[in-house]
Amino acid sequence: MGKDLLAPQQARSRESMLKLLKAAAEVLGQHGVAGATIPRIAQHAGLTPGAVYRRFPDKDALLETVILGIFDRQDKRLRMAFTPDVARQIPLVVFADQLISSMLVSYRAGAGLLRAVRQFVQSRANTPFYRKVVRLEMRSFRYVVDLFLVHRKEMRHRDPDKAVSFAIIMLTSTLIELLLVDHDMKNWCLVIPRDDQFLKQELLRSFLTYLGVAPKPRHSQT
Numbered sequence: 001m002g003k004d005l006l007a008p009q010q011a012r013s014r015e016s017m018l019k020l021l022k023a024a025a026e027v028l029g030q031h032g033v034a035g036a037t038i039p040r041i042a043q044h045a046g047l048t049p050g051a052v053y054r055r056f057p058d059k060d061a062l063l064e065t066v067i068l069g070i071f072d073r074q075d076k077r078l079r080m081a082f083t084p085d086v087a088r089q090i091p092l093v094v095f096a097d098q099l100i101s102s103m104l105v106s107y108r109a110g111a112g113l114l115r116a117v118r119q120f121v122q123s124r125a126n127t128p129f130y131r132k133v134v135r136l137e138m139r140s141f142r143y144v145v146d147l148f149l150v151h152r153k154e155m156r157h158r159d160p161d162k163a164v165s166f167a168i169i170m171l172t173s174t175l176i177e178l179l180l181v182d183h184d185m186k187n188w189c190l191v192i193p194r195d196d197q198f199l200k201q202e203l204l205r206s207f208l209t210y211l212g213v214a215p216k217p218r219h220s221q222t
Contacts, residue, residue, distance in 0.1 A: 020045045020052060024066045029113030033120050036063065064129045067117055071136040078140055084150055092151040092213060099144070100171065100203050104196060107179045115180045144168060156212030167210050171203060 023045035028036045038059055042049045056062040087095060107114060124130045148164045157163035178185050178192070178199070185194045192199070 016047070016051075017055065020047060020055065020062075021066050021069060024062055025070065025113065028063065028066065028116045028120075029110065032112070032116045033063070033123075036116070038062070060124075063120055064124070067120060068129070068132055068136070070113075070117065071133060071140075075136060075140045075143070078143060082147055084147060087147040088150045092148070092154050093208065095148070095151070096207055096213075097200075097204055100200055100207065103171070103175060104200055104203070107175045108184075108196070111179055111184060115183075118176075118180065141165075141168065154213055156214070157210070160211070163211050167207050170210070171207055174203065 020041070024036065024041045027041045027044050031040065036059065038052050039049050041062070042052045045052075052062065056065070090098070121130060121133050145161075145164045145168065148168075149160060152160040155163060178188050182188050185192065
């Protein structure tokens with residue numbers, strides 16, 4: 001087979017694979033792990049189930065590829081959006097505000113997919129896939145910590161390195177509990193207002209207070 005014929009076939013194959021992975025992520029977010037069946041994913045991608053099985057031996061292999069791709073792209077977007085030089089030019093309070101705002105929006109908008117991803121990853125504990133996910137998560141986590149630490153001199157906590165790590169863990173854990181575990185604050189709304197502005201302000205306040213950062217955000221109203 002000549003190169004003139006091979007190149008278009010390879011391009012179509014890549015396009016078909018991207019369409020399949022995108023469809024799998026969408027189905028996973030809409031229907032959860034149990035509902036993300038090969039026939040449903042194939043239909044969403046405009047493919048036959050046989051075409052999916054020619055690429056992946058089973059659903060788990062497909063979902064593993066999809067989820068690793070999600071974590072990898074998130075890490076790359078983070079590094080493109082923020083470099084240490086960029087973080088240095090953004091005041092710490094503003095940088096924290098931007099991080100919390102973007103996390104709140106992404107957790108709200110992608111709650112279904114995030115919930116399904118967490119469920120699937122946890123079900124694959126002690127596997128090579130699980131260890132790859134952990135490595136990707138920790139790589140992104142450490143990068144965010146390093147971005148905050150360019151402002152270490154503004155932090156009054158006696159150990160800024162550990163403080164930033166712990167502050168980010170507290171922030172992430174709170175969002176997971178309120179928006180994923182509790183399915184969009186269906187229970188927590190009884191004691192915490194389901195108001196994104198309130199939630200953002202309180203998360204920002206607790207984040208900065210723990211780091212020992214002053215002054216308070218100018219837009220804080222309480």
